[in-house]
Amino acid sequence: MAERPLTDRLDETVNTILARGDATAALRDPELAPLARVAADLRHYPSPDFKARLRAQFERTTTMTAAVSTTTAIREGFTTVTPYIRVREPGLVDFLAQVFDVQETFSGRGGGGGMHREVRIGDSMVMIGEGGAAGEGGVMPIRPVGFHVFVKDVDATFKRAIAAGATSLGEPADRHYGERAGFVRDPFGNHWYIATSLGPQSLATALRTVTPVLHLKGAAEYVDFLTRALGAVEEMRAAEPSGELRYCRVRVGDAAIELGEGEPMPGSFMLYVGDPDALYQQAIAAGAKSVMPLSDQPYGRVGGVEDTVGNQWFFSRPVTASS
Amino acid sequence: MTPTTEDDRLLVEAAQADPARFVEVYERYVDRIYAFVSRRTENRAAAEDITSQVFEQALRAIGHFEWRGVPVSAWLFRIASNALADHWRERARDAHEAPPDVPDSRDLEDIDRRIALYQHVERLPDLQRQVIRMRFVEEKSIRDVAAALDRSEGAVKQLQLRALENLRKSMGGHG
Numbered sequence: 122m123a124e125r126p127l128t129d130r131l132d133e134t135v136n137t138i139l140a141r142g143d144a145t146a147a148l149r150d151p152e153l154a155p156l157a158r159v160a161a162d163l164r165h166y167p168s169p170d171f172k173a174r175l176r177a178q179f180e181r182t183t184t185m186t187a188a189v190s191t192t193t194a195i196r197e198g199f200t201t202v203t204p205y206i207r208v209r210e211p212g213l214v215d216f217l218a219q220v221f222d223v224q225e226t227f228s229g230r231g232g233g234g235g236m237h238r239e240v241r242i243g244d245s246m247v248m249i250g251e252g253g254a255a256g257e258g259g260v261m262p263i264r265p266v267g268f269h270v271f272v273k274d275v276d277a278t279f280k281r282a283i284a285a286g287a288t289s290l291g292e293p294a295d296r297h298y299g300e301r302a303g304f305v306r307d308p309f310g311n312h313w314y315i316a317t318s319l320g321p322q323s324l325a326t327a328l329r330t331v332t333p334v335l336h337l338k339g340a341a342e343y344v345d346f347l348t349r350a351l352g353a354v355e356e357m358r359a360a361e362p363s364g365e366l367r368y369c370r371v372r373v374g375d376a377a378i379e380l381g382e383g384e385p386m387p388g389s390f391m392l393y394v395g396d397p398d399a400l401y402q403q404a405i406a407a408g409a410k411s412v413m414p415l416s417d418q419p420y421g422r423v424g425g426v427e428d429t430v431g432n433q434w435f436f437s438r439p440v441t442a443s444s
Numbered sequence: 445m446t447p448t449t450e451d452d453r454l455l456v457e458a459a460q461a462d463p464a465r466f467v468e469v470y471e472r473y474v475d476r477i478y479a480f481v482s483r484r485t486e487n488r489a490a491a492e493d494i495t496s497q498v499f500e501q502a503l504r505a506i507g508h509f510e511w512r513g514v515p516v517s518a519w520l521f522r523i524a525s526n527a528l529a530d531h532w533r534e535r536a537r538d539a540h541e542a543p544p545d546v547p548d549s550r551d552l553e554d555i556d557r558r559i560a561l562y563q564h565v566e567r568l569p570d571l572q573r574q575v576i577r578m579r580f581v582e583e584k585s586i587r588d589v590a591a592a593l594d595r596s597e598g599a600v601k602q603l604q605l606r607a608l609e610n611l612r613k614s615m616g617g618h619g
Binding site: 127128129132135139155156158159160161162164165167168169171172175176178179180182183229328354356372375 | 463464465466467470471474475478479482483488490492493495496497500503504557558562563565576577579580581583586598601602604605608609611612615
């Protein structure tokens with residue numbers, strides 16, 4: 122019987138390699154064997170589309186990340202994202218001082234006539250605005266927000282919070298995610314999810330003392346928005362079988378933000394970035410609306426946007442000694 | 445060509461100072477990481493997914509990468525190895541082999557050989573390169589390739605044979 126042409130034998134071998142990753146039969150054919158070896162290696166030939174797509178993804182992400190993070194160390198002790206809590210009356214700083222390891226680092230009259238205060242809780246900064254005209258129809262609304270706080274002893278901290286006027290939202294207990302945690306609502310309505318790490322599966326190693334927690338509807342879509350608007354990088358997620366996002370952690374510059382599906386509790390955030398103009402435009406392009414056009418203020422260049430779920434992001438490049 | 449440790453150091457420092465330069469890290473190492481990962485995954489989609497994860501993790505971690513003279517490739521292979529181990533754990537019920545480790549010297553030779561082969565594909569005459577891509581990347585049948593290129597099936601089989609012969613010759617001592 123005449124031997125089948127090499128083109129057909131080779132094609133049959135290629136089909137077998139593609140279907141089963143197996144070229145052993147062809148290796149017995151001395152004319153076919155060297156070609157079969159090449160074909161077997163080509164089975165893993167990378168798709169040019171895949172490489173180009175991934176490259177474009179990194180170009181997009183890193184360009185956005187660069188705009189966020191090039192000058193995160195502008196103000197010593199701050200990270201890229203600092204939560205800003207507005208309250209109608211003084212008292213929140215006193216509450217925090219009674220509960221956590223707090224140091225007030227700045228206090229001064231704000232633009233709206235109220236007090237602007239900055240406190241350090243552990244290794245994290247929080248800004249607090251007390252009173253003032255802004256918020257009553259002004260830029261930054263008065264509204265409660267949520268925080269995940271790591272402490273050495275959750276039970277003692279929880280007791281201090283209750284004694285200082287907080288309401289329990291959940292007694293301290295060992296949680297399945299590697300934390301002993303208790304939850305309180307402070308007298309101003311803010312939620313504090315107080316936690317002590319129980320071991321390596323805890324999130325504590327990836328988080329600073331205080332991390333903002335965003336509750337919202339449509340969390341999965343919102344993560345996409347944060348990626349496009351702020352160059353956020355998703356670090357972990359836990360989704361329900363339905364696809365609903367129960368928990369997600371993203372990083373914006375060098376700061377973590379936690380979020381998940383829940384009753385909306387939007388917040389306001391100050392972002393220290395190298396190029397506030399670029400971030401502002403990027404957030405607008407991603408679907409946010411302007412609440413404060415960019416302008417040069419005595420304390421630095423600043424502008425702000427409100428996103429689709431009500432969170433406000435203020436982009437600032439503050440004036441420093443070297444600028 | 446394997447980058448020198450000095451090239452590596454400069455590349456890492458550039459990416460740490462300016463995240464936009466991370467794309468250069470990606471360009472330099474994507475073929476090696478993909479070549480490593482693709483031999484240890486069940487299909488192309490899994491290999492692409494894990495390669496993507498490796499560079500995403502590397503981008504997040506590069507700010508904390510401390511230069512101690514260890515090649516960037518070793519660091520990326522370690523990330524890839526962990527990602528593969530996670531992938532295997534998820535498939536634990538049907539996996540019987542030990543989780544993969546970082547590549548040894550024999551694996552590295554194999555990776556270099558395959559990267560050289562992929563580069564030779566890029567230098568093939570247009571039609572031959574198109575046939576290789578359609579057959580091996582898109583996994584099209586000879587009939588579909590023939591339709592796409594407006595050639596007879598016999599002609600496409602000839603192109604496939606010539607392409608593989610050219611690649612075998614180009615590989616020379618590597619083959």
